[in-house]
Amino acid sequence: MATRRDGNGKVEYDLRLYVAGQTPRSVQAFANLTKICEEHLAGRYRIAVIDLLEHPQLAKGDQILAIPTLVRTLPEPIRKIIGDLSNKERVLVGLDVRSTG
Amino acid sequence: MKLKRNSSQPTERTLPKCPTGIAGFDEITLGGLPRGRPSLICGGAGCGKTLFGIEFLARGAQDFGEPGVCISFEETSDDLAQNAISLGFDLKALERANELVIDYIHIDKSEIAETGEYDLEGLFIRIGSAIDSIGAKRVLLDTPEALFGGLNDEGVLRSELRRLFRWLKDKGVTAVITGEKGEGTLTRHGIEEYVSDCVVLLDHRLQSGVVTRRMRVLKYRGSMHGTNEYPFLIGQKGISILPITSLGLNHRISDDRISSGIPGLDEMLEGAGFYRGSSILVSGTAGTGKTSMAAHLLNAACSRGEACLFFSFEESPDQLLRNMRSIGIDLGRWIKKGLLHIHSTRPTTHGLELHLVEIHNLLEQHKPKVVVIDPLSSLISGAGENTGDLTNMVLRVIDRLKQLGTTGFFTSLTSGGRAAEATEVNISSLVDTWLLLRDVESDGERNRVLYVLKSRGMAHSNQLREFLMTKNGVELREAYLGPAGVLTGSARLAQEAREREEESRSKRESEDRRLALSRKLRAAEAQILALEAERQAAELELRSAAIQTEERRNAAAEQRAQMARSRKVDSSPKASRPSVREAGV
Numbered sequence: 001m002a003t004r005r006d007g008n009g010k011v012e013y014d015l016r017l018y019v020a021g022q023t024p025r026s027v028q029a030f031a032n033l034t035k036i037c038e039e040h041l042a043g044r045y046r047i048a049v050i051d052l053l054e055h056p057q058l059a060k061g062d063q064i065l066a067i068p069t070l071v072r073t074l075p076e077p078i079r080k081i082i083g084d085l086s087n088k089e090r091v092l093v094g095l096d097v098r099s100t101g
Numbered sequence: 102m103k104l105k106r107n108s109s110q111p112t113e114r115t116l117p118k119c120p121t122g123i124a125g126f127d128e129i130t131l132g133g134l135p136r137g138r139p140s141l142i143c144g145g146a147g148c149g150k151t152l153f154g155i156e157f158l159a160r161g162a163q164d165f166g167e168p169g170v171c172i173s174f175e176e177t178s179d180d181l182a183q184n185a186i187s188l189g190f191d192l193k194a195l196e197r198a199n200e201l202v203i204d205y206i207h208i209d210k211s212e213i214a215e216t217g218e219y220d221l222e223g224l225f226i227r228i229g230s231a232i233d234s235i236g237a238k239r240v241l242l243d244t245p246e247a248l249f250g251g252l253n254d255e256g257v258l259r260s261e262l263r264r265l266f267r268w269l270k271d272k273g274v275t276a277v278i279t280g281e282k283g284e285g286t287l288t289r290h291g292i293e294e295y296v297s298d299c300v301v302l303l304d305h306r307l308q309s310g311v312v313t314r315r316m317r318v319l320k321y322r323g324s325m326h327g328t329n330e331y332p333f334l335i336g337q338k339g340i341s342i343l344p345i346t347s348l349g350l351n352h353r354i355s356d357d358r359i360s361s362g363i364p365g366l367d368e369m370l371e372g373a374g375f376y377r378g379s380s381i382l383v384s385g386t387a388g389t390g391k392t393s394m395a396a397h398l399l400n401a402a403c404s405r406g407e408a409c410l411f412f413s414f415e416e417s418p419d420q421l422l423r424n425m426r427s428i429g430i431d432l433g434r435w436i437k438k439g440l441l442h443i444h445s446t447r448p449t450t451h452g453l454e455l456h457l458v459e460i461h462n463l464l465e466q467h468k469p470k471v472v473v474i475d476p477l478s479s480l481i482s483g484a485g486e487n488t489g490d491l492t493n494m495v496l497r498v499i500d501r502l503k504q505l506g507t508t509g510f511f512t513s514l515t516s517g518g519r520a521a522e523a524t525e526v527n528i529s530s531l532v533d534t535w536l537l538l539r540d541v542e543s544d545g546e547r548n549r550v551l552y553v554l555k556s557r558g559m560a561h562s563n564q565l566r567e568f569l570m571t572k573n574g575v576e577l578r579e580a581y582l583g584p585a586g587v588l589t590g591s592a593r594l595a596q597e598a599r600e601r602e603e604e605s606r607s608k609r610e611s612e613d614r615r616l617a618l619s620r621k622l623r624a625a626e627a628q629i630l631a632l633e634a635e636r637q638a639a640e641l642e643l644r645s646a647a648i649q650t651e652e653r654r655n656a657a658a659e660q661r662a663q664m665a666r667s668r669k670v671d672s673s674p675k676a677s678r679p680s681v682r683e684a685g686v
Contacts, residue, residue: 018223020222020223020226025218025219025220029217032217052222052223052226053226056226056227056229056230057230059223059226059227059230060204060227063206063207063208064223064227065206065208065221065223065224065227065248065252066219066220066221066222066223066224066252067219067220067221067222067223068219069219069223077212078212079212079213079214080212080213080214081213081214081215081216082213082214082215082216082219082252083215083216083217083218083219084216084217084218084219085216085217086216086217086218087216087217090214090215090216091214091216093214094214094216
């Protein structure tokens with residue numbers, strides 16, 4: 001399993017947030033995500049926001065159905081969280097942040 | 102066929118339809134699926150839903166110039182392509198030609214967590230981009246119900262599916278949505294509520310270990326459609342729903358006659374044989390010579406250079422050839438010439454539908470003029486207890502043959518206990534000519550007799566005829582009636598001997614009589630000759646007597662004249678004298 005660590009040996013996170021246009025739900029999800037990441041993964045995360053309205057072909061690669069979908073591409077394995085990420089606890093569990101933190 | 106009309110006005114003109122290209126389906130629905138609307142195909146596992154959808158797309162792309170999108174929730178595109186190849190569709194080639202897009206949507210609950218609100222816009226975008234990439238007119242969703250297994254929020258799913266179907270309609274694509282049958286509902290999650298324009302139910306049933314597939318159009322809003330349950334087949338060319346053409350009895354018929362290959366039998370059928378394109382049933386108990394009669398017909402047809410097909414459900418081709426050689430019919434040479442094809446299968450190898458498919462395919466392939474199915478009755482084991490299915494199948498075969506103008510010859514085994522006039526397949530009313538072969542037991546032997554129970558459109562013989570299996574084939578014998586009915590076997594031989602004896606005796610007698618009469622005639626002739634001689638003699642005598650009289654008279658007249666001259670009588674009245682004299686004679 002591919003994992004990338006920062007200078008302190010901590011696991012770095014690559015995240016992708018799939019949205020479809022600037023809907024309130026997408027905006028909400030992005031805000032929730034950055035907040036959680038700043039709190040728990042400060043300095044060791046990257047977020048790429050992919051707007052499927054602009055790049056519909058990208059939906060296939062990560063098997064995106066639901067919007068918004070957050071995909072953790074690193075560390076592996078790939079995990080997905082769908083929804084507006086309003087429940088912080090579930091996001092942390094979903095990203096498996098606690099155990100690998 | 103029953104037709105249901107949902108509205109009082111015929112609406113086919115106003116409701117555009119999208120031909121599926123699936124054999125038979127477009128006939129049943131009078132044109133295909135509703136164009137620009139979603140249709141639901143539902144049924145149990147393995148009933149052919151996906152195949153229906155794939156064929157809809159592939160035929161649309163191949164035959165109707167309508168590109169398609171397949172959104173598969175269950176199988177990967179490689180799996181789909183592989184499965185479709187066995188049914189004659191090359192999905193990969195269609196994809197390369199930009200006629201088809203296959204998108205495999207995989208959803209794995211174990212790697213997805215849900216938190217907060219979401220919708221399925223991603224799915225919409227994927228389908229939308231697939232449609233737009235090739236300008237698709239047809240969409241297959243197989244089966245969106247899989248989403249219920251991957252996502253927890255059923256409420257969201259339901260409303261999103263409803264939105265999806267409406268969205269597809271707005272896009273103007275003709276969509277096929279498959280759904281697995283649930284308990285008591287058409288689909289497991291009840292998505293039929295959202296797809297209400299056209300619902301087709303597929304089904305396969307196991308009867309006595311043999312599967313029969315059926316299809317029914319449950320609902321077709323705004324259109325007439327056949328409401329019956331139709332058997333369908335999945336063969337090498339995809340789905341075919343039967344009947345393809347038997348919606349009417351309108352096949353063209355022929356006045357042509359073809360020989361049965363048995364001169365005596367032809368004689369019983371107005372001396373001309375069967376009608377070309379008619380269906381002939383030969384029924385009889387075991388060993389009455391049904392197959393041999395079939396061989397005669399084939400032999401005659403092949404001699405005319407016509408292609409023939411023999412479906413044998415009991416004998417292998419080799420066995421058949423050997424057995425027919427024993428009665429002097431060499432079918433092997435026709436096989437070598439490519440005129441005759443023998444197709445041997447066990448009736449139990451597969452269900453009725455596949456037998457039907459095989460028959461249909463071989464008919465297509467060989468285009469025969471004469472087809473023999475021997476015996477029809479053995480297919481009963483394929484039909485299970487439901488012989489109605491077999492009757493149905495036979496009807497379809499007969500229909501097909503009639504459409505093609507092909508003569509069909511079916512044999513049927515009747516078991517001893519049954520009434521002779523009842524075939525187990527109950528198809529007697531479907532056939533045009535029915536020959537009955539029977540064993541007659543008398544004087545300690547069994548002999549075969551044949552009669553024509555019916556033959557539509559001809560004045561056939563009503564005689565019971567004995568027939569023999571000789572090394573020159575089947576031969577019909579004269580019918581002899583005895584006090585106990587028709588005479589057969591040795592009784593017939595004895596009768597024949599008696600008649601021969603009778604004949605020679607009467608021949609002798611008449612010869613004797615002829616001789617006697619001719620003798621009598623000759624005697625009479627002799628008598629006539631004798632009398633004639635007598636008559637001539639008498640005539641001669643008569644004539645000489647007359648001459649003597651004349652001479653005497655002349656002499657007397659001369660004497661008188663001399664006397665007158667000597668008396669010097671005046672000679673002036675001499676002229677009147679002869680008249681006086683003559684008056685005096």
